[in-house]
Amino acid sequence: MRRISREPSVVITLAILVGLMFAFIIYPQVQVVLVPGLGGYVSFLAEQTWVKPFFNSLQVMLLSTTTAVVLGFIYAYAMVYSKMPFKPFFRIIGVLPLLSPPFVVAASYILLFGPRGMISYYVFGQSPNILGLGGLWGVQTIAFFPFAYQLIADVLARSDARMEQAARNLGAGPWNVFRTITLPMARPGLLAAILTTAIYIVEDFGNPALIAGQFTVLPTQAYGLISGFGDVTGAAVVSTILLLLALALYVAKTRIEGQRSYVTISGRAGTIPRPPVPTVVNVFCFVACSLLAILILMVYGVLLVSAVVEVFPVKWGLTSKHFEFLTSNITPLQNTLVYGTIAAIICAMFAMLLGFLVQRREWRGKRIVDFIAIMPAAIPGIFFGIGYATAFNQRWLDWIDRGALITISMIFWNIPVGYQAAIAGLQQIDRSLDDAATSLGAGSLRAFRDILLPMLDGALLTGFVTAFVRAVTTLSVVIFLFTPSTTVATIKIFQLVNDFMWGGATAFTVSVVGVAVLVLVIVWTISGRRVGLQRTG
Amino acid sequence: MYLTLEHLTKKFPARGKQVGEVAAVDDISLNIEKGQFVTLLGPSGCGKTTTLRLIAGFEFPTSGHIILDGQRLEDVPPNRRDMAMVFQSYAIFPHLNVFENIAYGLKVKKIAAAEIKRRVDDVTKLTQLTGLEDRAPNQLSGGQQQRVALARALVVEPKVLLFDEPLSNLDAKLREEMRFEIRDLQKRLGITAIYVTHAQEEALVMSDLIAIIHQGKLAQLGTPEEIYEQPRSRFVADFIGLSDFLPARVESYDATTARVTVAGATLTVPTKLGLSRDQSILLHIRPYDIEFVGESAQDNVLPGVIKQATYLGNIVDYRVEIGQGLALRVQASTDQRRAAGERVRLHFPASKCHLIAEE
Numbered sequence: 001m002r003r004i005s006r007e008p009s010v011v012i013t014l015a016i017l018v019g020l021m022f023a024f025i026i027y028p029q030v031q032v033v034l035v036p037g038l039g040g041y042v043s044f045l046a047e048q049t050w051v052k053p054f055f056n057s058l059q060v061m062l063l064s065t066t067t068a069v070v071l072g073f074i075y076a077y078a079m080v081y082s083k084m085p086f087k088p089f090f091r092i093i094g095v096l097p098l099l100s101p102p103f104v105v106a107a108s109y110i111l112l113f114g115p116r117g118m119i120s121y122y123v124f125g126q127s128p129n130i131l132g133l134g135g136l137w138g139v140q141t142i143a144f145f146p147f148a149y150q151l152i153a154d155v156l157a158r159s160d161a162r163m164e165q166a167a168r169n170l171g172a173g174p175w176n177v178f179r180t181i182t183l184p185m186a187r188p189g190l191l192a193a194i195l196t197t198a199i200y201i202v203e204d205f206g207n208p209a210l211i212a213g214q215f216t217v218l219p220t221q222a223y224g225l226i227s228g229f230g231d232v233t234g235a236a237v238v239s240t241i242l243l244l245l246a247l248a249l250y251v252a253k254t255r256i257e258g259q260r261s262y263v264t265i266s267g268r269a270g271t272i273p274r275p276p277v278p279t280v281v282n283v284f285c286f287v288a289c290s291l292l293a294i295l296i297l298m299v300y301g302v303l304l305v306s307a308v309v310e311v312f313p314v315k316w317g318l319t320s321k322h323f324e325f326l327t328s329n330i331t332p333l334q335n336t337l338v339y340g341t342i343a344a345i346i347c348a349m350f351a352m353l354l355g356f357l358v359q360r361r362e363w364r365g366k367r368i369v370d371f372i373a374i375m376p377a378a379i380p381g382i383f384f385g386i387g388y389a390t391a392f393n394q395r396w397l398d399w400i401d402r403g404a405l406i407t408i409s410m411i412f413w414n415i416p417v418g419y420q421a422a423i424a425g426l427q428q429i430d431r432s433l434d435d436a437a438t439s440l441g442a443g444s445l446r447a448f449r450d451i452l453l454p455m456l457d458g459a460l461l462t463g464f465v466t467a468f469v470r471a472v473t474t475l476s477v478v479i480f481l482f483t484p485s486t487t488v489a490t491i492k493i494f495q496l497v498n499d500f501m502w503g504g505a506t507a508f509t510v511s512v513v514g515v516a517v518l519v520l521v522i523v524w525t526i527s528g529r530r531v532g533l534q535r536t537g
Numbered sequence: 538m539y540l541t542l543e544h545l546t547k548k549f550p551a552r553g554k555q556v557g558e559v560a561a562v563d564d565i566s567l568n569i570e571k572g573q574f575v576t577l578l579g580p581s582g583c584g585k586t587t588t589l590r591l592i593a594g595f596e597f598p599t600s601g602h603i604i605l606d607g608q609r610l611e612d613v614p615p616n617r618r619d620m621a622m623v624f625q626s627y628a629i630f631p632h633l634n635v636f637e638n639i640a641y642g643l644k645v646k647k648i649a650a651a652e653i654k655r656r657v658d659d660v661t662k663l664t665q666l667t668g669l670e671d672r673a674p675n676q677l678s679g680g681q682q683q684r685v686a687l688a689r690a691l692v693v694e695p696k697v698l699l700f701d702e703p704l705s706n707l708d709a710k711l712r713e714e715m716r717f718e719i720r721d722l723q724k725r726l727g728i729t730a731i732y733v734t735h736a737q738e739e740a741l742v743m744s745d746l747i748a749i750i751h752q753g754k755l756a757q758l759g760t761p762e763e764i765y766e767q768p769r770s771r772f773v774a775d776f777i778g779l780s781d782f783l784p785a786r787v788e789s790y791d792a793t794t795a796r797v798t799v800a801g802a803t804l805t806v807p808t809k810l811g812l813s814r815d816q817s818i819l820l821h822i823r824p825y826d827i828e829f830v831g832e833s834a835q836d837n838v839l840p841g842v843i844k845q846a847t848y849l850g851n852i853v854d855y856r857v858e859i860g861q862g863l864a865l866r867v868q869a870s871t872d873q874r875r876a877a878g879e880r881v882r883l884h885f886p887a888s889k890c891h892l893i894a895e896e
């Protein structure tokens with residue numbers, strides 16, 4: 001592979017990229033870990049206030065992951081294997097939750113089942129206390145099963161239909177084939193999907209913040225320590241514990257993925273039809289998916305309805321006042337759009353260039369940089385946010401615009417997304433194409449711009465769309481960074497829900513999801529292709 | 538010398554289970570004159586592509602030097618080497634049309650649009666691509682794509698033109714046509730060319746010089762005639778054309794000829810090798826150079842028995858045993874067919890025999 005040392009422009013570019021990664025990925029993380037100091041760790045750990053949240057986190061992670069994965073698996077199986085009708089519809093329903101902040105499920109849940117919930121109070125006349133483990137479990141299940149579904153469907157879709165056909169021809173029944181052929185082959189992929197879902201869940205901040213009540217988990221404890229007591233040390237210790245937990249899961253996941261997976265990655269597997277499944281399975285799949293789809297539609301339907309009626313679920317008169325409220329407080333939405341767009345563009349380009357230098361060139365320290373680029377995928381948002389707050393909330397950095405800082409946090413938190421899309425895209429392109437450009441006189445960066453970039457438009461768009469969606473839906477990363485004038489929509493929603501201003505909150509939620517969908521549709525229209533979202537982790 | 542390779546070596550970290558390093562290119566030295574067409578020929582995996590990529594600058598040598606026109610190339614990045622490469626996969630830029638593909642190198646060099654137009658026009662004429670300028674690459678046949686790749690490299694007027702098995706994806710007929718076309722263009726334009734292939738005919742037809750590569754080492758360098766008629770090793774002889782090898786022993790020798798014993802008989806063979814008496818040596822001859830002769834002929838003749846005869850259309854391919862478990866391949870015209878079991882006398886024309894100092 002080519003050395004870069006003979007091309008100063010490449011060396012400089014690389015130095016800039018790596019320098020920025022050290023400044024905005026490594027430095028803030030190291031800050032968090034170092035902030036408490038040894039004494040801080042010892043005394044905080046000795047207080048043992050973290051023990052309960054730690055076990056709470058583990059408990060709800062196990063529960064929510066189990067149910068989310070089971071539902072996600074059923075949905076994925078139905079999408080990949082069954083012949084149920086309305087698959088395109090179910091596919092869209094499955095993507096919708098990825099385009100919205102996960103904590104909207106909690107908001108919707110309160111509107112339906114809370115003390116004044118539509119179903120709990122107005123149908124059954126009950127005023128239950130829904131805060132706590134039970135509610136959180138239910139909410140996270142609904143919020144994260146679509147993620148599990150996406151991950152598992154990827155794995156199942158890659159399994160080789162030819163082998164299944166062959167087994168069926170040898171006389172094995174459909175269930176037998178699935179149990180003895182498909183599952184064993186897909187096992188590493190499935191385990192990795194489960195662990196990824198677990199990481200999402202254990203890092204989740206929004207849902208527990210809204211609905212867990214006294215049931216404190218690590219992310220909410222870290223947040224509470226800072227916002228309630230200004231205890232940065234404690235928050236740093238807690239989020240470091242959370243980081244270790246997430247890293248442990250992440251390392252386990254990479255280990256499993258590193259094992260030889262027998263799932264064929266020919267990319268052709270999908271062209272062969274899968275052997276049919278019995279009618280009863282088709283019916284079951286259809287019923288199960290319909291129920292799940294109804295659930296998801298209910299979650300979003302409630303939000304939508306709440307945004308357009310006077311007071312949900314008491315006064316049902318149609319009104320536009322919540323959206324008028326939104327337009328008179330438009331700054332957060334504007335900020336979301338501006339920061340998200342800028343961050344996503346820079347993130348996708350940055351990651352693409354980095355991917356090029358890693359995948360196509362030879363230099364020392366490449367493996368470390370590769371690792372750093374993937375690292376944020378394993379870092380809990382709350383940890384990342386505290387890192388930025390401790391590292392950059394400093395006097396001498398006051399000249400940095402807060403909006404810029406939020407944008408930067410969005411860029412670097414999403415680097416893995418763009419980076420993985422870039423590497424996947426580059427692997428598809430024959431090396432001789434950029435070599436040809438070089439031998440005709442183009443320098444590395446010129447060849448990258450002229451030849452690779454135009455061919456990588458799909459990967460670039462995937463990186464952009466995914467980074468954008470994640471940027472506009474994140475709460476935990478930015479919650480310690482905003483100022484009144486740089487509030488973003490997710491934070492505004494969070495504040496409004498805490499103030500029980502449901503109309504405004506739901507109007508904002510609907511708008512954020514609307515913006516994400518709109519951007520996706522615009523990208524599809526302009527590029528003329530259906531770019532998907534890059535799976536993270 | 539125009540282009541010189543000095544002890545060029547490239548080691549890669551071993552892949553898979555092996556440890557250490559593998560030398561893909563092992564101490565290759567080569568001198569190429571301006572305007573020469575040099576072919577690197579060898580079996581798959583011998584290091585041809587790696588050598589070419591070293592010259593192009595895509596790989597960095599582990600040791601050794603490359604010198605072009607008096608300038609050492611170590612510190613010159615590949616895009617400044619004034620070489621253009623034609624790839625096996627053509628590597629046509631899929632998002633650019635034919636004109637843009639060919640013009641790319643000129644655009645990079647910031648040449649004026651009118652000049653670009655003129656030069657692209659010239660080269661499209663030369664490569665018979667006129668009229669296809671607006672086509673997208675996926676609207677071209679394999680042969681046309683090959684021509685675009687060639688035109689794109691020619692148009693920048695490189696000091697050295699590099700080819701990595703450019704014809705291996707074409708069908709046999711087209712391949713033959715393109716051989717002559719490439720060679721013709723190279724001669725007319727006087728470009729220095731290095732051409733990698735594993736097809737011996739291609740090398741024989743096209744080259745001024747052939748460099749046979751074996752396991753990363755230069756096995757022999759010579760004109761097609763030299764390589765074909767005086768292979769210096771069993772490997773080279775075996776790789777180019779069909780060969781018979783006979784273990785022999787030197788009986789006597791002078792400056793230009795040697796008398797050697799083969800299977801009990803004595804043959805006279807021209808040679809320039811430094812020999813010693815009783816030395817074991819290999820006698821090499823092509824199966825179609827061996828002749829069947831009658832009883833009267835005496836010089837350079839060995840008796841044998843036909844074991845097998847295979848009809849190949851234009852010739853018959855015989856396996857002939859010449860005693861002591863020694864078998865030969867002999868190819869002769871179909872005029873006079875011989876059957877298995879027949880006793881024959883084989884004549885080894887002295888001018889066709891040649892000695893290889895091995896074994």
Ligand SMILES: Nc1ncnc2c1ncn2[C@@H]1O[C@H](COP(=O)(O)OP(=O)(O)OP(=O)(O)O)[C@@H](O)[C@H]1O
Pocket residue numbers: 001549550552560561579580581582583584585586587588735
């Ligand atoms: N990047 C690399 N890393 C490790 N080993 C390599 C690398 N590139 C080539 N090799 C090894 O070096 C040897 C020579 O490879 P090379 O591609 O030069 O052969 P070749 O003569 O062009 O073969 P072919 O006719 O098949 O194209 C092979 O054993 C190959 O496996």
Ligand SMILES: [Mg+2]
Pocket residue numbers: 585586587
């Ligand atoms: Mg090769």
